[in-house]
Amino acid sequence: QQQVKQSPQSLIVQKGGISIINCAYENTAFDYFPWYQQFPGKGPALLIAIRPDVSEKKEGRFTISFNKSAKQFSLHIMDSQPGDSATYFCAASIKGGTSYGKLTFGQGTILTVHP
Amino acid sequence: KAGVTQTPRYLIKTRGQQVTLSCSPISGHRSVSWYQQTPGQGLQFLFEYFSETQRNKGNFPGRFSGRQFSNSRSEMNVSTLELGDSALYLCASSLLLAGAEQFFGPGTRLTVL
Numbered sequence: 001q002q003q004v005k006q007s008p009q010s011l012i013v014q015k016g017g018i019s020i021i022n023c024a025y026e027n028t029a030f031d032y033f034p035w036y037q038q039f040p041g042k043g044p045a046l047l048i049a050i051r052p053d054v055s056e057k058k059e060g061r062f063t064i065s066f067n068k069s070a071k072q073f074s075l076h077i078m079d080s081q082p083g084d085s086a087t088y089f090c091a092a093s094i095k096g097g098t099s100y101g102k103l104t105f106g107q108g109t110i111l112t113v114h115p
Numbered sequence: 116k117a118g119v120t121q122t123p124r125y126l127i128k129t130r131g132q133q134v135t136l137s138c139s140p141i142s143g144h145r146s147v148s149w150y151q152q153t154p155g156q157g158l159q160f161l162f163e164y165f166s167e168t169q170r171n172k173g174n175f176p177g178r179f180s181g182r183q184f185s186n187s188r189s190e191m192n193v194s195t196l197e198l199g200d201s202a203l204y205l206c207a208s209s210l211l212l213a214g215a216e217q218f219f220g221p222g223t224r225l226t227v228l
Contacts, residue, residue: 032219034216036219040223042221042222043119043205043207043219043220043221043222044158044205044219045219046216046217046218046219049216073190089157089158090122092160101146101147101148101160101163101164101165101170101171101207101209101217102148102160102163102171102197103148103150103158103160103207104160105157105158105159106157107157108157
């Protein structure tokens, strides 16, 4: 059962454009939603994260939008750069309880930013 | 502060063998989680350890096991390797008790022939 669905699978954007990646979740117990960036040969790196008590969080060129009623959240990359070309994963987790340390990941989006 | 380190970085084994992978968390982090990453299944949670105790386990067969030492370093073991075990094995460490913010190591690339 895939609890976090991510789209699109791949995305091509021109330099300076906006990249948008969407995720939808099923489990309403999720209360932490991070985004990870992964370059080839590297482990995922935490990019930005949000909790459901806020609808938006911005860090530099990266913004998470969160819609609790729709059970959806998205990553916006403003002014996309070729160096942003990587695979992006959304994830979700439940704080505490029996779900310690478990992140449930989306399937990933391969972002290519053309110069 | 040094990041999460994993050894070895690359490993080639044959079917039926067993393998042990090692992970050293960020200094001060007490929670260690393991994930398997494959092109087909993506990133899947294996298990999580805190203070030498396994607190959570993913949906993997018993051939996959792990442990954590008193210095928070962790190992995972896969016995009776199968071709389908070929994957990137990632370790993540966390400072918080709930393990929400996780920082990943570079992974160990395991190839089973």
